[in-house]
Amino acid sequence: MDRRGFLAAGLGSSLVGAAAVHGGEAPALGEEYRGRDKADLPTPALLVDLDRFERNVRTMADHARAAGCGLRPHAKTHKCPEIARRQAAAGALGVCVATVPEAEAMAAASIRGVLLTSPIVERRKVARMVALAQKVQKSEVLLAIGHPREVELVNEAAEAAKVVVAVLVDVDVGDRRTGSLPGQPALDLARQIARCRNLRLRGLQAYAGLASHVPGFERRAETSRQAMGRAVETRDLFAKSGLDAGILSGGSTGTYNIDSAIRGVTELQVGSYVFMDVDYRRIGGRTNPVVYDDFQPSLTVLATVVSAAHAGRVTIDAGNKALDTTVSVRGQAVAWQGLSYSPGGDEFGIVTAEKGADLPRLGDRLEFMVPHCDPTTNLYDRIYACRGNRVEAIWPVVARRERR
Amino acid sequence: MDRRGFLAAGLGSSLVGAAAVHGGEAPALGEEYRGRDKADLPTPALLVDLDRFERNVRTMADHARAAGCGLRPHAKTHKCPEIARRQAAAGALGVCVATVPEAEAMAAASIRGVLLTSPIVERRKVARMVALAQKVQKSEVLLAIGHPREVELVNEAAEAAKVVVAVLVDVDVGDRRTGSLPGQPALDLARQIARCRNLRLRGLQAYAGLASHVPGFERRAETSRQAMGRAVETRDLFAKSGLDAGILSGGSTGTYNIDSAIRGVTELQVGSYVFMDVDYRRIGGRTNPVVYDDFQPSLTVLATVVSAAHAGRVTIDAGNKALDTTVSVRGQAVAWQGLSYSPGGDEFGIVTAEKGADLPRLGDRLEFMVPHCDPTTNLYDRIYACRGNRVEAIWPVVARRERR
Numbered sequence: 001m002d003r004r005g006f007l008a009a010g011l012g013s014s015l016v017g018a019a020a021v022h023g024g025e026a027p028a029l030g031e032e033y034r035g036r037d038k039a040d041l042p043t044p045a046l047l048v049d050l051d052r053f054e055r056n057v058r059t060m061a062d063h064a065r066a067a068g069c070g071l072r073p074h075a076k077t078h079k080c081p082e083i084a085r086r087q088a089a090a091g092a093l094g095v096c097v098a099t100v101p102e103a104e105a106m107a108a109a110s111i112r113g114v115l116l117t118s119p120i121v122e123r124r125k126v127a128r129m130v131a132l133a134q135k136v137q138k139s140e141v142l143l144a145i146g147h148p149r150e151v152e153l154v155n156e157a158a159e160a161a162k163v164v165v166a167v168l169v170d171v172d173v174g175d176r177r178t179g180s181l182p183g184q185p186a187l188d189l190a191r192q193i194a195r196c197r198n199l200r201l202r203g204l205q206a207y208a209g210l211a212s213h214v215p216g217f218e219r220r221a222e223t224s225r226q227a228m229g230r231a232v233e234t235r236d237l238f239a240k241s242g243l244d245a246g247i248l249s250g251g252s253t254g255t256y257n258i259d260s261a262i263r264g265v266t267e268l269q270v271g272s273y274v275f276m277d278v279d280y281r282r283i284g285g286r287t288n289p290v291v292y293d294d295f296q297p298s299l300t301v302l303a304t305v306v307s308a309a310h311a312g313r314v315t316i317d318a319g320n321k322a323l324d325t326t327v328s329v330r331g332q333a334v335a336w337q338g339l340s341y342s343p344g345g346d347e348f349g350i351v352t353a354e355k356g357a358d359l360p361r362l363g364d365r366l367e368f369m370v371p372h373c374d375p376t377t378n379l380y381d382r383i384y385a386c387r388g389n390r391v392e393a394i395w396p397v398v399a400r401r402e403r404r
Numbered sequence: 405m406d407r408r409g410f411l412a413a414g415l416g417s418s419l420v421g422a423a424a425v426h427g428g429e430a431p432a433l434g435e436e437y438r439g440r441d442k443a444d445l446p447t448p449a450l451l452v453d454l455d456r457f458e459r460n461v462r463t464m465a466d467h468a469r470a471a472g473c474g475l476r477p478h479a480k481t482h483k484c485p486e487i488a489r490r491q492a493a494a495g496a497l498g499v500c501v502a503t504v505p506e507a508e509a510m511a512a513a514s515i516r517g518v519l520l521t522s523p524i525v526e527r528r529k530v531a532r533m534v535a536l537a538q539k540v541q542k543s544e545v546l547l548a549i550g551h552p553r554e555v556e557l558v559n560e561a562a563e564a565a566k567v568v569v570a571v572l573v574d575v576d577v578g579d580r581r582t583g584s585l586p587g588q589p590a591l592d593l594a595r596q597i598a599r600c601r602n603l604r605l606r607g608l609q610a611y612a613g614l615a616s617h618v619p620g621f622e623r624r625a626e627t628s629r630q631a632m633g634r635a636v637e638t639r640d641l642f643a644k645s646g647l648d649a650g651i652l653s654g655g656s657t658g659t660y661n662i663d664s665a666i667r668g669v670t671e672l673q674v675g676s677y678v679f680m681d682v683d684y685r686r687i688g689g690r691t692n693p694v695v696y697d698d699f700q701p702s703l704t705v706l707a708t709v710v711s712a713a714h715a716g717r718v719t720i721d722a723g724n725k726a727l728d729t730t731v732s733v734r735g736q737a738v739a740w741q742g743l744s745y746s747p748g749g750d751e752f753g754i755v756t757a758e759k760g761a762d763l764p765r766l767g768d769r770l771e772f773m774v775p776h777c778d779p780t781t782n783l784y785d786r787i788y789a790c791r792g793n794r795v796e797a798i799w800p801v802v803a804r805r806e807r808r
Contacts, residue, residue: 119710121767178711306523307582
C-alpha cells in the first residue's frame, strides 16, 4: 500500500492528508474539521457549544433592550471577530477592547463602535489608535482616558492627523487600577478634554471589577451600586458643568441586571456572559443563589486521556498551557460525575475519581468547563464552534499579542 | 501636514508606517524593530538578553561535554527554532518536544534528532509523527512510549507507512504522570516493542519532575539519584535481556550536574537553563545555596506604567495574559530596587514600592524576570533578542497550539 493509500485506509480518515505528508500547511487553520464530529479534533482544543452560546447572546441582548440600556460587550473575553459580529447582529452598539491590537483586529473585521477601555501612554500606540479613528470615521472609535498626560498625547496625535477623536473619562470607582479619581479630578480631566480642539468628550467609563465576582446577589448589588454611584455623581457633575455626559459605560457579567437599572448607566461592558466559567458560576444569581445560571457555560476545553498507569488517577493532555490557572478554581469535567482536575505541570492535567465514580480510560475524551474564560481563550488560536457533536465552524482568535 | 508627514515628524519615528495607515500587515511580525532600542518596543513584550542567553547555552554545552553526557534540550521551554539551532550548534544531539505541532515545527526548521517526550494516543497524531519520521529519516525522530496500547498504535501506523520508527520506553520514576512503571512492566513493554517489526527500541526516557525544583543542592541530589536509580536499574534489566538500552534520556535544569554524573544517563533533557526564571532561581545551587546562579536569567517581560493615580502604587500593562501565574512566585523587576509585582487581573499588573524605594512614573518601562519561563513564552508569538538595549533579532515562537 502506498503512503496515500495508507492514510486514506489505515486511519479511516482523509484528515491526515496532503498537508501532513507533503509538509505544506492547510489553507485555513482547522478548516478541515468543519462538518466532522468533535471527537475527531486534535486535543487540547477549545470548543464553544453554539446552542448555549447563541442563547447567551440573545439573553443579554433581550435584557439590555428591555432595560433600555445599551450594550457594548467586551471583546477581550473572546478576541474573536465572528463573535463580535454576532453580538452586533443582536443589537450591540459596538465592542470594548483592552488592547490596541484588539482594536485594530475588530475594526479590520468591520466591527463598529470600538471602545478601547485601557489607558495607553506609548506614543506609537496612541498614533495607531488615532490612525484607526481616522480610517473608520463613520464608525466612532472611542478611547477611555484617565490622566492629563494621556489627554495631551492623544490630542497631539489627533491634531497632527487632522482628526477629531472621541474620548470618555475613565473613572476609578474603587478598583485602584486605572482611571481618574471620581468627582473633581474627573471633572478637571473632562474640562481639559473639552478645551482640546481635536478631542470630543462623549461621556464616562466606570468599571467596577470589585463588584463583578462578589458572591450573593444582594451583596453584589450593594457593592456595585455603591461603586457605580460614584460614577453617576461624577456624570451629574459633568452635566451641570455643561460637559457631554451622554455615555456612561460600565458593568460586568456579574452585575448586568444590577447596573442596567442604575440611573445614568447607558451601556454595559459585559464580556464573560457569552462563555461563562467556573469562577462566575459560583457567585450565585438573583433567582438561583447557588449557581449563577443566568447564562449557560458554552466554552470547554477538550482533552484526551494519554496515560492510565495508576489506580484512581489518569493523565490528560491539558495542563497549564491549555487550561489557565489564574484563579483558584479548577476546570470541571462535563458529562462525567465525581471527577476532579488538577494541573500536572505545563503539559498535563491529573484527573482523579471519587470513590465509586467511573475513571476515564486511556484514549477517552473529556471536556472541561474552563476556570476563567478570558485567559483560557488567550491560549488558543481558534475556537471550534460545535452544534451538538458536529463542528459547524472554525472561528479564529486574533490579536492575542501584538500584530506588529 | 499630511498623514505621512505627521507620522514621520510627529512621532519622530518611521515605525508607525504604511502598515498602520493602510491597514496592511508588516512582512514579518516585529521585523521593523530590528536594530532599534528596546525602549521602542510595544509592550508587553518578551525579551531575551543575548549575552546571558549565549553564556547559558555555552555553559550547559561545556558541562555536558566535560561530563561525557549527551544533550537533547527540551524545546517546550522556548518553542523557538532559532534557539534550537543555537543549541544544536553548541553540540546538542537534537531537541525534545512536548507536542506533535512542536515536533513538526522543529523538523520543518531542519532541527535533527527530535524526541517527543509526551505520550500520544490519538490515531491522527500518531500518523503525523510517523509521517514526520518518514520524511526526515536521516535525522532520527524518537517517540517515548509508556503503554502497550501506544506500542500497537505506533507500530500499526509505521507498518502501514512502511517505515521503522525509533522509540524509547518512557519510565515513570515517581512523577506518576506518564510512562510505564519501572522494572518488570517497563521490561515487558520493551519486549513488546522489540517484537514489532516496524519499531526500533533505542532505550529509555525517565524524567524526574519531582526532583527538578527541590530547594537545596544536597536534598535535590538525593531525590534525583533515588528517582533516576529506578531508571538505571530498568536500563540494566533491558541490557541483561539483550534489549537495546543505548539511550537513557532524563534530567532537568535543576539536576543537570547531578544526573550527568549518574552511571547510565546518556543525555540531558534540560530546558529552562537558556532562560531561567524566578521559580528556578530560588532553589539554590551547588556553589551558591541561596540563589541558583549556574545560569543567568535572560528572559524578561517589558511593560509600561499606564496608570499612576495612587500613592505607593502604579499600574502596568502586564497582567495574567503577559506574565504567567502558574507558580506561586511573582515576576521580579530588573534594575529597580524595592518593587513588588502582583497581578491586577488579566490585562494589568500592580507595582508597589517599599518605603524609601523609587516608584516608577507614568510612561516608565519596567522589565520583569519571569515567574516560570515555559508558560510565559507560550503567551507570546515572538522573542525580541537584545544585545544590551539594541534589538538584534526577532525570533518567532511557533507551535504554541495546533497548526492544523
